[in-house]
Amino acid sequence: xxxxxxxxxxxxxxxxxxxxxxxxxxxxxxxxxxxxxxxxxxxxxxxxxxxxxxxxxxxxxxxxxxxxxxxxxxxxxxxxxxxxxxxxxxxxxxxxxxxxxxxxxxxxxxxxxxxxxxxxxxxxxxxxxxxxxxxxxxxxxxxxxxxxxxxxxxxxxxxxxxxxxxxxxxxxxxxxxxxxxxxxxxxxxxxxxxxxxxxxxxxxxxxxxxxxxxxxxxxxxxxxxxxxxxxxxxxxxxxxxxxxxx
Amino acid sequence: xxxxxxxxxxxxxxxxxxxxxxxxxxxxxxxxxxxxxxxxxxxxxxxxxxxxxxxxxxxxxxxxxxxxxxxxxxxxxxxxxxxxxxxxxxxxxxxxxxxxxxxxxxxxxxxxxxxxxxxxxxxxxxxxxxxxxxxxxxxxxxxxxxxxxxxxxxxxxxxxxxxxxxxxxxxxxxxxxxxxxxxxxxxxxxxxxxxxxxxxxxxxxxxxxxxxxxxxxxxxxxxxxxxxxxxxxxxxxxxxxxxxxxxxxxxxxxxxxxxxxxxxxxxxxxxxxxxxxxxxxxxxxxxxxxxxxxxxxxxxxxxxxxxxxxxxxxxxxxxxxx
Ligand SMILES: Cc1cc2nc3c(=O)[nH]c(=O)nc-3n(C[C@H](O)[C@H](O)[C@H](O)COP(=O)(O)OP(=O)(O)OC[C@H]3O[C@@H](n4cnc5c(N)ncnc54)[C@H](O)[C@@H]3O)c2cc1C
Numbered sequence: 001x002x003x004x005x006x007x008x009x010x011x012x013x014x015x016x017x018x019x020x021x022x023x024x025x026x027x028x029x030x031x032x033x034x035x036x037x038x039x040x041x042x043x044x045x046x047x048x049x050x051x052x053x054x055x056x057x058x059x060x061x062x063x064x065x066x067x068x069x070x071x072x073x074x075x076x077x078x079x080x081x082x083x084x085x086x087x088x089x090x091x092x093x094x095x096x097x098x099x100x101x102x103x104x105x106x107x108x109x110x111x112x113x114x115x116x117x118x119x120x121x122x123x124x125x126x127x128x129x130x131x132x133x134x135x136x137x138x139x140x141x142x143x144x145x146x147x148x149x150x151x152x153x154x155x156x157x158x159x160x161x162x163x164x165x166x167x168x169x170x171x172x173x174x175x176x177x178x179x180x181x182x183x184x185x186x187x188x189x190x191x192x193x194x195x196x197x198x199x200x201x202x203x204x205x206x207x208x209x210x211x212x213x214x215x216x217x218x219x220x221x222x223x224x225x226x227x228x229x230x231x232x233x234x235x236x237x238x239x240x241x242x243x244x245x246x
Numbered sequence: 247x248x249x250x251x252x253x254x255x256x257x258x259x260x261x262x263x264x265x266x267x268x269x270x271x272x273x274x275x276x277x278x279x280x281x282x283x284x285x286x287x288x289x290x291x292x293x294x295x296x297x298x299x300x301x302x303x304x305x306x307x308x309x310x311x312x313x314x315x316x317x318x319x320x321x322x323x324x325x326x327x328x329x330x331x332x333x334x335x336x337x338x339x340x341x342x343x344x345x346x347x348x349x350x351x352x353x354x355x356x357x358x359x360x361x362x363x364x365x366x367x368x369x370x371x372x373x374x375x376x377x378x379x380x381x382x383x384x385x386x387x388x389x390x391x392x393x394x395x396x397x398x399x400x401x402x403x404x405x406x407x408x409x410x411x412x413x414x415x416x417x418x419x420x421x422x423x424x425x426x427x428x429x430x431x432x433x434x435x436x437x438x439x440x441x442x443x444x445x446x447x448x449x450x451x452x453x454x455x456x457x458x459x460x461x462x463x464x465x466x467x468x469x470x471x472x473x474x475x476x477x478x479x480x481x482x483x484x485x486x487x488x489x490x491x492x493x494x495x496x497x498x499x500x501x502x503x504x505x506x507x508x509x510x511x512x513x514x515x516x517x518x519x520x521x522x523x524x525x526x527x528x529x530x531x532x533x534x535x536x537x538x539x540x541x542x543x544x545x546x547x548x549x550x551x552x553x554x555x556x557x558x559x560x561x562x563x564x565x566x567x568x
Binding site: 011015017026037038041043054057059093094097116119120121122123124125126127128129131132133137138139140141143153157158159160161162164165166167168171177178184207208209210211212213214215216217218220221224226227228229232233235236237238239240243245246 | 340
């Protein structure tokens, strides 16, 4: 089985966010970047488990500039066989999907996995767009994935419950929590990653349908009103009269 | 020209997030001097769609739409959009919205903003919409450059408004002959909880401070007294104290209820990322230094095991006097 896993490069979850250029660009200075958790913990690790059990290969693909290579190497250290970096700024979901589709189209992947969304731009779009560009079925929010005899069985969250679906390969799946447990790369993996193939692919020209014109930090809460533990009914009163929440 | 809104049925009626989307779409239609048309799969009472602002409802008809497969549904909505000459298409940013809206955007080469939190600002050729980014740590203003535009609206961004009004409902036969999705449903497991977490206006959430799954009875009691959904922090779901679909945060689901009550949750940055859009936050924690108090509107310092049952009693008393 030939598996492709899309990975994106995002600020670590604890990052304090700031912006530059009159609040039109994310300030990456001093920020620790990691593989998007949904791509890494769930999509990539499940892909590796399937490969380990059934044979085949796992390729990771990333759209981004050369400075994202440490993130790609981490994916190789966790166990991917090889990597592809398409040399383009990933600043529009549709453009990213077009880049990946252009590369993947004639490579015969049986399974294409992405995370359900990135923790940076929270788009939740690339997987579905990729499926449309490649004319493939798509399942989002997948929490379980198995493959037998060229048929994938996918459990995923739907409105009001979960659905178990079956689909002949190939297809595109967006992974949610539950699909696998996080793996920490070991020393051997880290050493091996240095020499695994990382193919650089030039960008194609793509459409840019959206752009960000301004960033603002979310307004935080400034003061918490404390209620004495002995009078919780006071809280209910405030929630009713002041916050109008109940 | 018109504004098209994809709406959906859940538990025998039009979903709340769909009504929010119709309100939203009809406001945009008014700005563009046009009208709002809803599309829906399923036969239920559609009068709320008219009350929410739709002038017309297209009931999408094709046997293949029995499962809301993204390949079929995106094609069906595309056909409706073309028939209506829709330039703006609205979804709720829910499970179907996430599968289908980006697919439709690709078909139409439409710029899309997934998870919008505010009305778009339209002036001349400029069309901008705000959405949360960096898991709620910031808000970005997106400009859409394409002729057709798609917005999926984050649930609970606006309250539902129903007014006098009615929509003309007509059947709309869609042609899906050229598409054959290999996706088949094997089984659907219904969620036993009555309230859907992303739709819920009130949420009671608890963390590792509850010590073990056997102590969740009081959390459920409080939630029940309020009519709230229950949620939890990540370690609680990881340890299987609670089902994983209750896990909120950066790596769980993001919610923005009117009221979020956090009990025995420390308030780690990754947890806050999923709940900081809540309108009012209450924190109950025995540690006065717990970081969550810095992100709360109301706080009670003390032992949850003593406070929560008292709170439930107070809610019951309050409800009885309403
Ligand atoms: C990459 C990454 C992603 C993550 N994503 C998420 C996510 O999506 N969601 C999430 O929740 N976490 C996430 N985490 C984990 C997060 O960092 C915290 O570890 C987690 O939120 C802590 O959960 P908690 O508050 O329940 O537990 P703890 O941090 O252990 O806090 C328990 C709290 O309970 C209080 N307490 C104890 N006893 C009582 C009592 N009797 N009465 C009242 N209060 C009491 C304590 O004072 C403490 O504040 C993520 C971490 C990483 C590294």
